[in-house]
Amino acid sequence: xxxxxxxxxxxxxxxxxxxxxxxxxxxxxxAPSDHQICWGGKCWTFDSDAQRDWMQAAAxxxxxxxxxxxxxxxxxLTRAQDKIYREELARLGAPTPLESFGLWMLGPxxxxxxxxxxxxxxxxxxxRGEIRWCQGYSExxxxxxxxxVQTRAEDRGDHWVVTGSKIWTSYxxxxxxxxxLVRTDRDAPKHKGISFMLIDMEAAGVxxxxxxxxxxxxxxCETFFDGVIVPKVDENGNSRIVGALNxxxxxxxxxxxxxxxxxxxxxxxLLGGRSLGAFLATQDPGIMADPILRAEAMMxxxxxxxxxxxxxRYGDMARQGGVGDASxxxxxxxxxxxxxxxxxxxxxxxxxxxxWDGPQGALAPDWLRTKANSIEGGTSEVMLxxxxxxxxxxxxx
Amino acid sequence: MTQxxxxxxxxxMLRDAARGFxxxxxxxxxxxxxxxxNRPFDPGLWREMAQMGWAGVLVxxxxxxxxxxxxxxxxxAEEMGEVLAASPFLSTAVIAATALRAAAHARxxxxxxxxxxxxxxxxxxxxxxxxATALRAAASGNGFRLTGQKRFVAxxxxxxxxxxxxxxxxxxxxxxxxxxxxxxxxxxxxxxxxRPTIDSRxxxxxxxxxxxATGADVVGTLDDAMTVLRPALNAGQAALAGELLGLSAGAxxxxxxxxxxxxxxxxxxxSFQALQHRAAHLWSEIEITASAIANAGRVLDETPxxxxxxxxxxxxxxxxxxxxAVSEGVQMHGGIGMTDDFDMGFFMKRARVGAEWLGDYxxxxxxxxxxxxx
Numbered sequence: 001x002x003x004x005x006x007x008x009x010x011x012x013x014x015x016x017x018x019x020x021x022x023x024x025x026x027x028x029x030x031a032p033s034d035h036q037i038c039w040g041g042k043c044w045t046f047d048s049d050a051q052r053d054w055m056q057a058a059a060x061x062x063x064x065x066x067x068x069x070x071x072x073x074x075x076x077l078t079r080a081q082d083k084i085y086r087e088e089l090a091r092l093g094a095p096t097p098l099e100s101f102g103l104w105m106l107g108p109x110x111x112x113x114x115x116x117x118x119x120x121x122x123x124x125x126x127x128r129g130e131i132r133w134c135q136g137y138s139e140x141x142x143x144x145x146x147x148x149v150q151t152r153a154e155d156r157g158d159h160w161v162v163t164g165s166k167i168w169t170s171y172x173x174x175x176x177x178x179x180x181l182v183r184t185d186r187d188a189p190k191h192k193g194i195s196f197m198l199i200d201m202e203a204a205g206v207x208x209x210x211x212x213x214x215x216x217x218x219x220x221c222e223t224f225f226d227g228v229i230v231p232k233v234d235e236n237g238n239s240r241i242v243g244a245l246n247x248x249x250x251x252x253x254x255x256x257x258x259x260x261x262x263x264x265x266x267x268x269x270l271l272g273g274r275s276l277g278a279f280l281a282t283q284d285p286g287i288m289a290d291p292i293l294r295a296e297a298m299m300x301x302x303x304x305x306x307x308x309x310x311x312x313r314y315g316d317m318a319r320q321g322g323v324g325d326a327s328x329x330x331x332x333x334x335x336x337x338x339x340x341x342x343x344x345x346x347x348x349x350x351x352x353x354x355x356w357d358g359p360q361g362a363l364a365p366d367w368l369r370t371k372a373n374s375i376e377g378g379t380s381e382v383m384l385x386x387x388x389x390x391x392x393x394x395x396x397x
Numbered sequence: 398m399t400q401x402x403x404x405x406x407x408x409x410m411l412r413d414a415a416r417g418f419x420x421x422x423x424x425x426x427x428x429x430x431x432x433x434x435n436r437p438f439d440p441g442l443w444r445e446m447a448q449m450g451w452a453g454v455l456v457x458x459x460x461x462x463x464x465x466x467x468x469x470x471x472x473x474a475e476e477m478g479e480v481l482a483a484s485p486f487l488s489t490a491v492i493a494a495t496a497l498r499a500a501a502h503a504r505x506x507x508x509x510x511x512x513x514x515x516x517x518x519x520x521x522x523x524x525x526x527x528x529a530t531a532l533r534a535a536a537s538g539n540g541f542r543l544t545g546q547k548r549f550v551a552x553x554x555x556x557x558x559x560x561x562x563x564x565x566x567x568x569x570x571x572x573x574x575x576x577x578x579x580x581x582x583x584x585x586x587x588x589x590x591x592r593p594t595i596d597s598r599x600x601x602x603x604x605x606x607x608x609x610a611t612g613a614d615v616v617g618t619l620d621d622a623m624t625v626l627r628p629a630l631n632a633g634q635a636a637l638a639g640e641l642l643g644l645s646a647g648a649x650x651x652x653x654x655x656x657x658x659x660x661x662x663x664x665x666x667x668s669f670q671a672l673q674h675r676a677a678h679l680w681s682e683i684e685i686t687a688s689a690i691a692n693a694g695r696v697l698d699e700t701p702x703x704x705x706x707x708x709x710x711x712x713x714x715x716x717x718x719x720x721x722a723v724s725e726g727v728q729m730h731g732g733i734g735m736t737d738d739f740d741m742g743f744f745m746k747r748a749r750v751g752a753e754w755l756g757d758y759x760x761x762x763x764x765x766x767x768x769x770x771x
Contacts (some may be wrong), residue, residue: 176604294771302762310684338399384677385670393657394668395657
């Protein structure tokens, strides 16, 4: 058992030894293209024994969910300890042992809104990588206006009957369970009739269909619910609704803010992907004699470096106690910057860039995919709405 | 990097103290008063700043300074920028103090005490280019004779001392062969001509004709001015970026308040989404620039020899952000924003001068490109 000492230096020494003992050298410092993210779940195939051992060792210590309480499968680390843990993972080139929507989203929702019994049942399944979750929020008729979801759960006494469809459900075809926003009161104002429901993807009537994007194949799916029966109280005695009945919007709002804060915390780096400098090194240096390309590259580099500093600053702010709605700025600025970067990379690569599989590898699909960055997880326009209304507190009339 | 980009408790206290002091002692109306009285700054205000330790913010404690570091200097500059406080802070407490400190110069004590003010005379053309210096310091007996012209010398008409970059060997364009002289502003042969600038601050042209100088006037080493000047310019550029960030926040604060107050078409104009999104975008730009500036201060304090990239990112960002903040400031205020009675014009004018001083966007973008290898 690890010594989770309060003393930072002892903690760092202990966690370093532990990572080195359990994360095999074959997993460490792998190129992003070779690195398969470990998602877990019932149908997960580990890419190696080493990947399985690493996830299981981390799960045994609660280190797949470092900040969660120990009783729910976490390691109960403090913010400072979590920072040290992540620093040491990065320094040793060790991959995160497990990533999932359960860790990122459902877990935080349960921790904030779930009952003790719900937490005891669902959270350890997530931290052990046994159950893979997907998110059912958007619908064909409910994109930016998420609160207008129409998928309905009808009350049939001891169970709900769920009918409708969700879109942009990432990895729904590989997920075991889905957390979804469903309408449980059709007469209430739109924000007041939504519940946050947990549904087994193996239940009769649930089907999925992958979505092909302009950039090619994608993890996105459509998910259909055709009279799916969801017990009100399941065999473990748990309600399948998180938070209050018809209180799902509060859970969703909490999660959306949490999601954007995590972007600031570096959970999913917005500045990942191809770097401008590394890309230029592969190109004929003469290309930068073009004054427009050169100017755009210089401006992009300045803005990228300043944005990287902002991610660091907001990450520290988040660890010290929260950023709140201001995190919408990171989402807005980071995604718009990423689109700019890929536009420039395409310009620099010239006609090579427009081949489906040219000398740069799949640059064109990557470029096309960035166009979704400022749409998914809340459009840039929704981010600007959040900033102007909640941070700047500009009036509504 | 060991420091976080979040302010420390001491830094929060310094900012609060500076803000409180400046709100009383130097609101934007003080700049208007200075302008109307044809006065580049209020010497009484500078005395008070010196008493609070601001003049010695970068002076070592054994020379009577507060030695608070570049992050602290940036915070002070930012707070001054927010209310457009006019003072010799950047020229004296940041630029001259850093140059003299790099040369372990005895006059640092006078800076900390507020007993001298400095102006840095570098540029001779319309753009920042230290290496292009042609002003000649010709050997003469045991000393030198300085002859030539310097332009756009900030605080040049009012400073009691001048730091003059002169060519002692080589030719314009060479980074070597330059020497930095520290001379009394009233020395024989120095003609100072005020060149009133749009920001109502002190800018002068210096004409030097056979100005006598000795080896004792040299700061640092003969023919090697850049060893002392480079850190001073980096410090000045970072603090100026801080001032421009504060200026941006000041202009934005006025604009956001106006959006909540002004009514047209029967509603508050801040309720129009077209304006909301522009305001939110501007706020985002200011936040991102603030990170670049905090980082520049951190790098200057921790690894100053590697500061060029961080400083140039900060100055370039601050220049662009300030331009956006004042342009949007005037546009969103509408007609009132164009009037001299209203303060927004002061922000716009100072932003333009700050954009040019110590290197414009292109100068710093080129330094970033060089540091990043393209």
